[in-house]
Amino acid sequence: MTSPLISPSILSADFARLGEEVRAIDEAGADWIHIDVMDGHFVPNITIGPAVVKALRPHTSKPFDVHLMISPVDQYLEDFAEAGADILTVHPEAGPHIHRTVQAIKALGKKAGVVFNPATPVDTLDYLIDQIDLVLVMSVNPGFGGQRFIENQLAKIADIRSRIDASGRDIHLEVDGGVNPETARRCIEAGADVLVAGSATFKGGAAQYADNIAALRREG
Numbered sequence: 001m002t003s004p005l006i007s008p009s010i011l012s013a014d015f016a017r018l019g020e021e022v023r024a025i026d027e028a029g030a031d032w033i034h035i036d037v038m039d040g041h042f043v044p045n046i047t048i049g050p051a052v053v054k055a056l057r058p059h060t061s062k063p064f065d066v067h068l069m070i071s072p073v074d075q076y077l078e079d080f081a082e083a084g085a086d087i088l089t090v091h092p093e094a095g096p097h098i099h100r101t102v103q104a105i106k107a108l109g110k111k112a113g114v115v116f117n118p119a120t121p122v123d124t125l126d127y128l129i130d131q132i133d134l135v136l137v138m139s140v141n142p143g144f145g146g147q148r149f150i151e152n153q154l155a156k157i158a159d160i161r162s163r164i165d166a167s168g169r170d171i172h173l174e175v176d177g178g179v180n181p182e183t184a185r186r187c188i189e190a191g192a193d194v195l196v197a198g199s200a201t202f203k204g205g206a207a208q209y210a211d212n213i214a215a216l217r218r219e220g
């Protein structure tokens, strides 16, 4: 089985030392940096805006994997692109025209991802698969770190893996929420190739980050 890419979610980092934390996970082996943007409207939490993304950009050259949990979303795409995002991932529920939103991300020269909440069906994918670079499966309800992995998302991961393979396109399949070494293994078996991990990466302090990331990769 191939080794997954690991995208630590900085939602579980020490927000008073975010630059230092991003450097630490970069050195510890993170492949991407997952940045959770929440607006207190689309999800019941408020986190990070473009100014923080911009401030973090000089701290690493790893791709910024920006998960937008904001509604409306279209009017902020350019701000996040200019701030240094490499991948912009959006929820179909966050606007009336997901196809147009994906087109707007591509027009900004960024990679486009679409993300499905635990109870969101994935048929939309059939009409986006020719344009997107990534599919993200939420294995918790978005809003907070540290939640328990929702088991029935494994079937959804397998379903999406089949659709990606049938498309013949090079599309990442990422999983976000409750990922730890044990759930990581099952996500990879179901077909995921990128794992987001917040609490599993940042537990135990900076001295543990490399071991934590290696444990997620090994189980994959």
Ligand code: DX5
Pocket (backbone or CB within 6 Å): 009, 011, 012, 034, 036, 067, 140, 141, 142, 143, 144, 145, 146, 147, 176, 177, 178, 179, 196, 197, 198, 199, 200
């Ligand atoms: C939840 C976020 C996740 C979260 C994951 O809305 O999208 O990225 O930080 O945290 P863990 O890995 O702790 O479940």
Ligand code: ZN
Pocket (backbone or CB within 6 Å): 009, 034, 035, 036, 067, 176, 196
């Ligand atoms: Zn996320």
